[in-house]
Amino acid sequence: WKMSGAGLGMWYQEMVEGPPESWLIENGYLSKYRLFAPNNPDLSGIKIVGGDFAKGALSKRMEDDIVLVGNAVDHYAKHAMGKIGITYCVSRKHSLMTADKFNASGIPAAHMDGETPDSERIKIAKALANRELLQITNCSLLTFGYDLASQAGRDVTIECMSDLMPTKSLALQMQKWGRVLRKKDFPALIFDHGGNVGRHGLPCEEREWTLSDRETKTRGEQEKTIPVRSCTQCYFSHKPAPSCPACNYVYPIQYREIDEVEGDLEEIKTWAPSSPQEQEKMNKAVLAMVKQVTSKRKMPRHVAIKWAQKKYREEMRIKQ
Numbered sequence: 001w002k003m004s005g006a007g008l009g010m011w012y013q014e015m016v017e018g019p020p021e022s023w024l025i026e027n028g029y030l031s032k033y034r035l036f037a038p039n040n041p042d043l044s045g046i047k048i049v050g051g052d053f054a055k056g057a058l059s060k061r062m063e064d065d066i067v068l069v070g071n072a073v074d075h076y077a078k079h080a081m082g083k084i085g086i087t088y089c090v091s092r093k094h095s096l097m098t099a100d101k102f103n104a105s106g107i108p109a110a111h112m113d114g115e116t117p118d119s120e121r122i123k124i125a126k127a128l129a130n131r132e133l134l135q136i137t138n139c140s141l142l143t144f145g146y147d148l149a150s151q152a153g154r155d156v157t158i159e160c161m162s163d164l165m166p167t168k169s170l171a172l173q174m175q176k177w178g179r180v181l182r183k184k185d186f187p188a189l190i191f192d193h194g195g196n197v198g199r200h201g202l203p204c205e206e207r208e209w210t211l212s213d214r215e216t217k218t219r220g221e222q223e224k225t226i227p228v229r230s231c232t233q234c235y236f237s238h239k240p241a242p243s244c245p246a247c248n249y250v251y252p253i254q255y256r257e258i259d260e261v262e263g264d265l266e267e268i269k270t271w272a273p274s275s276p277q278e279q280e281k282m283n284k285a286v287l288a289m290v291k292q293v294t295s296k297r298k299m300p301r302h303v304a305i306k307w308a309q310k311k312y313r314e315e316m317r318i319k320q
């Protein structure tokens with residue numbers, strides 16, 4: 001998609017897909033990873049311009065959040081100290097602030113942006129490769145295709161990333177993740193301080209790519225969230241599960257208090273097809289609904305089938 005939501009189907013008729021990130025990770029072409037989401041910044045009130053957060057308002061919000069910057073530095077020091085890292089920021093000022101905070105905490109860091117001369121970029125890359133620096137903070141620079149090894153002139157890769165750059169662009173987010181997922185012998189560390197895993201899911205999420213336009217939201221419709229759970233004890237992010245795969249913390253079951261009110265009980269009867277004709281009618285209706293939701297909502301087919309069957313039975317029960 002373009003950031004406007006327009007698909008590329010206006011120019012192309014066919015799309016050839018490469019293997020998904022999950023396959024590349026499982027087969028050793030990309031690095032395994034551990035993702036932590038200790039923060040989810042409040043971005044309420046920030047307008048969406050061209051499909052992403054308004055840059056000026058987002059920059060001010062993130063620059064003012066000194067606690068968030070400090071949290072990013074603390075998490076690197078606690079969980080990744082000594083590893084080669086990059087940090088994504090929303091503005092030049094934000095990146096400079098973050099680099100200063102790293103340095104003040106005894107973590108050697110350098111800022112890099114679009115105005116940094118090529119000679120200085122190579123010097124910073126070599127210092128990072130030699131671990132004379134441990135962090136490069138940047139603004140919209142180390143994203144599409146950046147390769148530390150080629151710039152440093154040696155076999156080296158980024159080992160962790162701190163993300164202080166909220167974005168609604170899936171393409172941009174996957175490029176950011178891609179910098180730290182280059183092949184290595186140990187898992188990459190990802191610290192999501194921008195709430196991006198909630199918007200886009202995990203890096204290895206199964207995604208359906210299409211040339212069609214992105215589905216537009218109606219006025220008042222809330223942003224779709226991806227089912228990802230972050231541990232309240234260690235902040236490890238993972239697919240929903242009863243316990244954390246990283247620290248084995250068992251999540252408490254949340255109970256809701258129910259107010260007791262007087263009233264008569266009403267039997268809820270289920271509906272099931274009573275003849276081959278009704279079964280055939282149900283199958284046709286279910287397939288029609290599945291086709292609709294998988295094209296519009298990008299719902300996985302097996303989930304769509306269960307949803308459609310349940311919805312059809314509920315409609316038939318009401319008619320009875």
